Amino acid sequence: MALTSSMEDYLEAVLILHQKRGSVRGVDIAVHLGVTKPSVSRAVKELSKFGHIIKNTDGTLSLTDSGLQIATQIYEKHQFFTRQLIEAGVPKDIAAQDACRLEHVISEQSFQKLKEAAFSGSREVIPSDES
Structure with a gap:
C-alpha cells in the first residue's frame, strides 16, 4: 500500500531529527512538523504497522530499513x-x-x-x- 504524503513527511522528519539529535521522540516530531502529539501517535502506529518505524523501549523512534529507504528518497x-x-x-x-x-x-x-x-x-x- 502506498503511503500518504503526510506519512512520508513523518518518515522524513524522523530521518532529519535523527541526523540532528541522534534520538527522536514523538514530541520532537510534533514540534518539527507543527502537529499535535496525538497526530504523531496515530502516524507512528500506522507506520509501525507498515514496518517503517520501530518504537524502542525507551520511547524513542527508529526507522526500519524500509522506512529509511523511503525517508532518504523523500x-x-x-x-x-x-x-x-x-x-x-x-x-x-x-x-x-x-x-x-x-x-x-x-x-x-x-x-x-x-x-x-x-x-x-x-x-x-x-x-x-x-x-
Missing part, C-alpha cells in the same frame, strides 16, 4: 527541489514549502531525469524538433 527530492527553486530565484521559505509538495507527487522516473538534466549542464528541457 529527503533527497526535498533538498533537490529546494536547491533548484532557490537557484531559480524563489525565496528560501517559499522554495522549501513548494519542494515539500513536489517531493510527494513526482514519479521516481521523472525525478531521475530532472536530476540528470540538472547535473549534466544541459538546460534544454524539451528537445527541439529541428535538426
